[in-house]
Amino acid sequence: xxxxxxxxxxxxxxxxxxxxxxxxxxxxxxxxxxxxxxxxxxxxxxxxxxxxxxxxxxxxxxxxxxxxxxxxxxxxxxxxxxxxxxxxxxxxxxxxxxxxxxxxxxxxxxxxxxxxxxxxxxxxxxxxxxxxxxxxxxxxxxxxxxxxxxxxxxxxxxxxxxxxxxxxxxxxxxxxxxxxxxxxxxxxxxxxxxxxxxxxxxxxxxxxxxxxxxxxxxxxxxxxxxxxxxxxxxxxxxxxxxxxxxxxxxxxxxxxxxxxxxxxxxxxxxxxxxxxxxxxxxxxxxxxxxxxxxxxxxxxxxxxxxxxxxxxxxxxxxxxxxxxxxxxxxxxxxxxxxxxxxxxxxxxxxxxxxxxxxxxxxxxxxxxxxxxxxxxxxxxxxxxxxxxxxxxxxxxxxxxxxxxxxxxxxxxxxxxxxxxxxxxxxxxxxxxxxxxxxxxxxxxxxxxxxxxxxxxxxxxxxxxxxxxxxxxxxxxxxxxxxxxxxxxxxxxxxxxxxxxxxxxxxxxxxxxxxxxxxxxxxxxxxxxxxxxxxxxxxxxxxxxxxxxxxxxxxxxxxxxxxxxxxxxxxxxxxxxxxxxxxxxxxxxxxxxxxxxxxxxxxxxxxxxxxxxxxxxxxxxxxxxxxxxxxxxxxxxxxxxxxxxxxxxxxxxxxxxxxxxxxxxxxxxxxxxxxxxxxxxxxxxxxxxxxxxxxxxxxxxxxxxxxxxxxxxxxxxxxxxxxxxxxxxxxxxxxxxxxxxxxxxxxxxxxxxxxxxxxxxxxxxxxxxxxxxxxxxxxxxxxxxxxxxxxxxxxxxxxxxxxxxxxxxxxxxxxxxxxxxxxxxxxxxxxxxxxxxxxxxxxxxxxxxxxxxxxxxxxxxxxxxxxxxxxxxxxxxxxxxxxxxxxxxxxxxxxxxxxxxxxxxxxxxxxxxxxxxxxxx
Numbered sequence: 001x002x003x004x005x006x007x008x009x010x011x012x013x014x015x016x017x018x019x020x021x022x023x024x025x026x027x028x029x030x031x032x033x034x035x036x037x038x039x040x041x042x043x044x045x046x047x048x049x050x051x052x053x054x055x056x057x058x059x060x061x062x063x064x065x066x067x068x069x070x071x072x073x074x075x076x077x078x079x080x081x082x083x084x085x086x087x088x089x090x091x092x093x094x095x096x097x098x099x100x101x102x103x104x105x106x107x108x109x110x111x112x113x114x115x116x117x118x119x120x121x122x123x124x125x126x127x128x129x130x131x132x133x134x135x136x137x138x139x140x141x142x143x144x145x146x147x148x149x150x151x152x153x154x155x156x157x158x159x160x161x162x163x164x165x166x167x168x169x170x171x172x173x174x175x176x177x178x179x180x181x182x183x184x185x186x187x188x189x190x191x192x193x194x195x196x197x198x199x200x201x202x203x204x205x206x207x208x209x210x211x212x213x214x215x216x217x218x219x220x221x222x223x224x225x226x227x228x229x230x231x232x233x234x235x236x237x238x239x240x241x242x243x244x245x246x247x248x249x250x251x252x253x254x255x256x257x258x259x260x261x262x263x264x265x266x267x268x269x270x271x272x273x274x275x276x277x278x279x280x281x282x283x284x285x286x287x288x289x290x291x292x293x294x295x296x297x298x299x300x301x302x303x304x305x306x307x308x309x310x311x312x313x314x315x316x317x318x319x320x321x322x323x324x325x326x327x328x329x330x331x332x333x334x335x336x337x338x339x340x341x342x343x344x345x346x347x348x349x350x351x352x353x354x355x356x357x358x359x360x361x362x363x364x365x366x367x368x369x370x371x372x373x374x375x376x377x378x379x380x381x382x383x384x385x386x387x388x389x390x391x392x393x394x395x396x397x398x399x400x401x402x403x404x405x406x407x408x409x410x411x412x413x414x415x416x417x418x419x420x421x422x423x424x425x426x427x428x429x430x431x432x433x434x435x436x437x438x439x440x441x442x443x444x445x446x447x448x449x450x451x452x453x454x455x456x457x458x459x460x461x462x463x464x465x466x467x468x469x470x471x472x473x474x475x476x477x478x479x480x481x482x483x484x485x486x487x488x489x490x491x492x493x494x495x496x497x498x499x500x501x502x503x504x505x506x507x508x509x510x511x512x513x514x515x516x517x518x519x520x521x522x523x524x525x526x527x528x529x530x531x532x533x534x535x536x537x538x539x540x541x542x543x544x545x546x547x548x549x550x551x552x553x554x555x556x557x558x559x560x561x562x563x564x565x566x567x568x569x570x571x572x573x574x575x576x577x578x579x580x581x582x583x584x585x586x587x588x589x590x591x592x593x594x595x596x597x598x599x600x601x602x603x604x605x606x607x608x609x610x611x612x613x614x615x616x617x618x619x620x621x622x623x624x625x626x627x628x629x630x631x632x633x634x635x636x637x638x639x640x641x642x643x644x645x646x647x648x649x650x651x652x653x654x655x656x657x658x659x660x661x662x663x664x665x666x667x668x669x670x671x672x673x674x675x676x677x678x679x680x681x682x683x684x685x686x687x688x689x690x691x692x693x694x695x696x697x698x699x700x701x702x703x704x705x706x707x708x709x710x711x712x713x714x715x716x717x718x719x720x721x722x723x724x725x726x727x728x729x730x731x732x733x734x735x736x737x738x739x740x741x742x743x744x745x746x747x748x749x750x751x752x753x754x755x756x757x758x759x760x761x762x763x764x765x766x767x768x769x770x771x772x773x774x775x776x777x778x779x780x781x782x783x784x785x786x787x788x789x790x791x792x793x794x795x796x797x798x799x800x801x802x803x804x805x806x807x808x809x810x811x812x813x814x815x816x817x818x819x820x821x822x823x824x825x826x827x828x829x830x831x832x833x834x835x836x837x838x839x840x841x842x843x844x845x846x847x848x849x850x851x852x853x854x855x856x857x858x859x860x861x862x863x864x865x866x867x868x869x870x871x872x873x874x875x876x877x878x879x880x881x882x883x884x885x886x887x888x889x890x891x892x893x894x895x896x897x898x899x900x901x902x903x904x905x906x907x908x909x910x911x912x913x914x915x916x917x918x919x920x
Contacts, residue, residue, distance in 0.1 A: 059104045062087065066108045069115055069128070077124045084131055089162060106138050116151075129155035134163055137170050149174040153191055161202045168202055169211060175199075176218040193219060200228050209236045210868050213244070217252075223259050226266065234267050236868075242276070242799070243867040246614035246677040250580045253613065254280060261285070265292065271906040274302050275796050278309050281537050281578050281803075287313060296321065297849035301904040301913040303328030308795055308840075308910055310464055310804045312501040324851065330466035333851070334841070335431035337911055338391050338788075340853055341843045341885045347786045350395040351388050353381040356783050357776070358759060378411040379419060380773050383832065384780030386423030390839060391785055393431055398424045404441050409450060415827040418489060421453020422830055425460030429839065432462050436471055452489035456830060459493020463836045464804075472497045477509050488526050489830070495530025499837050500804040506534050507542060514546045514568075517556050524550065525564035525571070529811065532571030533837070537578045537803045544586060547572040551593055551601070560597060563822055566661070566814055569601035573608040574810075577803045583609035596658035603662050607669035608810075612801040614677030619684065622673065625666035626691060626699055630659045657818075660698035664817045667691065667702035671710040672810065676794050676801055681710055685719070692726070698818060701733045705813045708741030712809060712838070713790040714890035715751045724757050728764070736774045736820045743778025744809075748842065749889070750787035758782065770825045777832065788887060790842040791835060797863065797893060797907040808837030844894050845911050846884040846901075854914060855883050856901055863893035 051059065061083075068080040084105070091099040105112075109132075116132060119125045129151040136147030148171055152160065161168065175192050182189050196219050203212035216222045222241075229237050238260040245253045257276050264273035270289055277285040290302050290313070306313060307329045315322045327333055342348045382397065385408070389395040397408040398420075409420050421442050428435035439461065442454035455476055462472040476490040476497070491510065498506060513519060513527035528550075531543045547568060550556060559565075576583040583605050590602040603625065610618045670687065674680035688703050695703075704726050711719050723745065726738035739761060746754040758779050765771035784791070792798075793805035811834040815823040823831055848854050861879030876893045888894060894908040901914040 055100060058087070058100055062101060062104045063108075066105070066112065070111065074124070078127070081124065081127045081131060085127075088131075088134055089164070102135065102138055105135055109135050109139065126155050133171075134167060137167065146174040146178055149178055149192070149195075153195065160198065165206060165208070168199055169208075171195075172199055172203075172211060172215040175215065179219055189219075193221060196221065197224070200225065204228055204230075204233045204237070207870065209233060210240050213237060213240055217244070217256075222252075222255055226259060226263055229263055231267065234263050238263055238272070239867055243865075246680070249615070249617070250613075254580075265289065268293075269906070270298065271301060271305065271904065274305055275800055275906060278305070278311070278800055283311070283313075286311065297913050297915055298904050299325055300328050300849075300851060304911050304913070305796070305905065307331045309800065309802060310500040312466060312503065326468075328851075331430065331464055332467065333911075334465065335391065335393075335429075335434075337843070337845050337853075337885075338430070338841050339393075341788060341841060341845065341887075342392060342786075344885050345788070345887070347788065348392065348394075350392065351783075351786060352396050353384040353388075353776075353780075356384055356388055356779050357762065358755075359762075374769075375411070375413040375416055376769055376773060377776075378408065379416040379829070380776035380780075382408055382412065382416075382420040382423045383777055383829075384783075386426035387780035387784045388786060390426045390789060391429040391431075391841070393428050393435065395427050398427060399438065404445060404450075409442075409445075409453075414449060415829070417447060417449035418453040418456065418485065419830045419832075421450050422456035422460060422489070422833055424454075425457030426833070426836065428457075428461050429463070429836070430461070430465045432465060432467055432471065435461060448483045448485050452483070452485040453830075455486055456489040456493045456496075456833065459490075459496040460833055460836050462493075462497035463499065464840070466501065473503075473505065477505075479509075479513075484520060484523065487523055491523065491526045491530050492830070492833075495526075495533040496833070496836055499533040499807065500536050502535055502538055502540075506531065511542065511546050514543075514550055517550075517553055517559070521556075521559045521562040521568075522564045525562075525566075525568040528568040528571030529574075530571070532574030533804070533807055536574045536807050538575065539579055539582060540575055544572055544575050548586075548589055548593070551590075551595055551597065557595075560595060565597050566600065567811070569597055569604055570811060570814055572601060573604040574807050576605050577608045577807065578611065578801075579609045580613065581609075600658060600661045600665055603665045603669065607665065607672055611672040611806060612675045612677075614674055614680040616680075618673045619670060619680065622666040622669040623687060626663055626670075626695065628663070630656060630663070630696065660696070661818060663696070663699050664702040665814075667699055667706045668709065668810070668813055668817070671706040672806070675710065675806075676798060684710065689722075697731060697733075700729075700731065701737055701819070702817055704734060704738035704741040705816055708744035709809055709813055712744050713747045713749060713792040713842070715746045715749055715754055717753075720745050720751075720754055720757070727757075727761055732768070732771065733820055736771055736825070737816055739771065739774045739778050740816060740820075743781035744791065746778075746782040747791040748781075748784040748787060748789035748839075750783055754782055755779070770821065773825065774820070781835075784839065785841070788841055788843065789839050790890075791838040792842075792890065793838055795840075796909060798891070799907075802838070805838035805840070808834040841910075842888050843910070844884060844886050844888050844908055846914050847911060849913065849915055851913075853885075854901075856914065857881050857883050857897040858886060858894045858908065859897055860886055860888065860892055860894045863891055 065080045065084050068076040084101070087101045088099065088105075091101050112128070112132060112135070116125065116128050119128065133148050133151035133155060136145075136151060139145060139147055148167075152171060160171075175196055178192055179189055182192075196215055199215060200212045203209070203215075212228070213222070213225065216225050225237060225241075241256050241260045245256050248256060257280055261273050261276040261280070264270070264276065270293055274286060274289040277289050286306065290299070290306065293299060293302075303325050310331075311329075313329055315326050339348070385395055385397045393399075400406050407424075409417055412420050424439060424442065428438065439454055439457050442457070443451055445451065458472055458475055472493065476493050479487050479490060482490070491513070494506060494510070510527045510531050514524050514531070516524065528543075528547050531540075535543055550568065551560065572586070576586060586605055587602045590598045590605070606618070607622075667688075670684050674684040685707070688707055691699055692703050704723055707719055707723060720742055723738045723742045727735050727742065729735045729738065739758075742754060742758065758775055761775045762772060762779075765775060781791075791805070791809065793802045793809060794800070795802060812832060815828070815831045815834075823829075844858065844860075846854050846856050846858075859876060859879040859881055861876035864873070864875055864877050866873045866875055876895060881897055886894070888909060896903060896908070896914075900917060902917055904913045904915055
């Protein structure tokens with residue numbers, strides 16, 4: 001048959017077959033519709049393709065049936081229409097060719113339309129409309145007409161699915177176009193909405209979940225999909241809907257997440273539902289999901305998911321089961337599980353900084369030149385020791401025999417003592433009950449800096465863990481008769497300990513410090529930042545009012561020029577984390593404030609509100625800010641007349657530094673908005689390359705930090721190789737920020753290539769104490785937790801963004817942004833400890849229903865995107881079978897190997913509750 005179709009007359013050989021096809025479609029033998037083809041008189045007719053015998057027979061039959069419809073004998077109509085419809089429905093065609101009946105009927109289309117208009121109402125007319133709706137598919141591409149939909153609305157028919165899948169998809173396309181046209185003209189859309197409701201069940205039944213979601217999305221009726229999904233289709237529908245969220249604008253993105261959440265709840269998939277409720281940041285929804293089951297083991301798994309996001313939910317009950325549940329949500333078992341992992345991986349033995357630096361591998365020419373016992377070098381070692389042994393509760397520098405008097409503290413000077421003492425908190429991370437007395441020992445030392453370090457250590461140790469006894473609040477909440485250093489450290493400690501907890505008690509403690517104009521700006525700013533961390537993403541009105549009032553306070557006009565003011569504005573921005581358009585009220589308020597920091601504050605608030613959404617318009621807005629060229633108003637190149645004119649002008653002096661800060665923030669904003677959205681990340685990385693080539697120094701300093709924030713604990717070669725190049729930049733600030741970003745990208749991964757690059761940098765910068773200090777910090781981060789920790793704010797298969805983790809990373813980035821020497825490389829290196837909010841074990845530990853560890857085999861491999869794929873595709877590739885507990889790298893996914901156990905959650909990550917399957 002195919003061979004017969006391809007026969008052409010000898011004289012046609014070498015001519016385009018497509019042309020002959022077009023002629024055939026546009027008129028019988030290419031003659032009837034010549035005028036339509038735009039033929040000029042006297043133009044030669046190309047002989048038409050010769051039809052096979054079978055095709056000719058079909059064509060003649062269809063021509064005859066059409067002629068019957070054009071006659072006056074009404075008794076022939078019904079039989080003729082049925083015959084035409086049967087021919088169309090039973091025809092087969094290849095993927096690329098038009099079905100033969102449609103091709104042969106196309107020349108008669110206009111006449112059939114006229115016939116339809118002439119016929120009186122009745123069944124025959126409806127049947128003809130049905131046929132015209134299908135024939136309309138051949139016309140809609142060439143002209144702006146939607147005949148398929150037009151005649152479908154005129155032909156009441158219950159079984160439109162019988163026309164086939166391609167027809168239904170075409171109808172959906174025209175419905176979308178018609179809906180937009182009617183919206184523009186403000187016309188009623190109810191009839192096409194009703195038509196949509198007949199398409200959705202067809203799509204769902206025929207494995208076209210994406211088409212069903214798309215048409216409902218176009219019609220702005222996505223909530224209605226809940227009525228149509230069933231046990232077989234809801235998983236694929238929800239997966240597709242959630243994957244669409246980064247591509248949607250507000251508020252559609254929230255509507256999609258909410259609808260998917262409701263479908264999961266309806267089908268009793270509470271682990272998936274609660275993850276989506278966390279994405280929505282809706283505490284009432286989270287509590288409702290948590291309360292929706294009485295299954296003890298499932299409730300524990302939900303508690304662990306809540307704990308991973310560091311949300312504070314208090315249960316009323318006092319019985320053993322409630323206590324156990326509260327422990328799951330409070331992360332109190334975290335140190336125990338972490339040590340189980342360490343024991344399994346055989347990494348319990350403490351490491352010393354020498355093991356990390358591997359100085360013997362550095363270039364021999366420079367190895368002896370670094371001053372290995374300077375106070376600065378010892379301070380770097382304290383940080384490295386803290387990060388590398390974080391959470392293990394044991395080391396060889398701080399927690400030594402003989403207590404405080406033999407510890408590393410005495411090898412550093414002044415402010416270095418704060419950071420060194422605070423590193424003890426890092427070593428005993430999460431394990432508050434066992435280690436409180438060890439930290440307490442540091443508070444009896446006469447040096448104020450050591451006391452400050454102990455206060456900070458307390459907050460670090462308590463980060464991400466909640467205790468019934470709440471010792472941190474009791475020990476840090478009283479600021480009476482304390483030095484500035486201890487006050488600042490205590491405030492910072494409270495922020496770290498209660499980040500994300502919404503703890504109301506802290507309002508009474510910290511709010512007065514924000515508003516008190518007699519206090520040092522550092523204290524007020526740190527109090528604002530701690531409140532921002534505690535109430536992150538909650539839009540807490542008391543805190544935002546207090547911070548805005550401080551910015552308006554005329555008594556503080558000079559104080560607000562202080563370098564610490566940026567942390568006060570960050571505190572305000574964090575309150576609106578993930579709030580999207582809800583932040584507009586604050587942005588309007590900030591516009592009204594005539595202060596150099598109001599513009600940077602509004603950019604920062606905008607960034608926080610849209611972090612992780614991938615919103616393209618926000619990315620464009622940030623790029624627009626970066627593209628503005630800031631000219632110094634005292635430009636020496638200007639003629640003197642211009643300068644005089646400038647002096648006479650009464651305009652307020654421009655704040656060049658503030659404008660530069662706005663641009664630096666915008667660069668950081670690019671990476672935060674695109675965080676977790678793969679396509680956006682690719683595009684932003686390209687933009688960073690342009691910004692590094694063509695931008696001002698203030699922007700170039702921010703780019704490496706932004707690249708680090710884009711991919712924390714996920715060492716992609718294209719990112720760290722680029723950062724490695726920037727680490728040799730002529731501008732030393734760019735180089736130092738690049739080195740830090742290398743540590744951020746490799747944090748907790750032990751990446752061998754990065755370790756080698758950092759060792760080379762240690763040799764390269766052996767004469768520059770600042771750069772060398774940052775190389776050591778980066779080496780400590782790379783080996784954080786001996787390779788068992790992560791700084792990534794994305795969890796639950798990279799679908800949920802931890803607000804608390806992101807806030808900590810952003811705080812450290814801001815402290816380095818315009819000049820690393822302003823804070824970290826000067827006296828305020830302890831700001832690096834804000835990274836603690838993002839530190840979390842990257843383990844997979846399996847426990848039974850009673851929360852006792854069990855060893856099972858799991859497959860661990862690279863995650864595969866299965867959205868919209870047919871059948872039941874494999875979700876991981878290149879897997880290896882391992883027995884739990886195991887470490888999960890960035891982009892890895894795990895699944896149970898056998899069917900002896902069943903997992904109660906949605907994503908195998910962190911602590912997973914398993915249930916034994918009772919075999920028949």
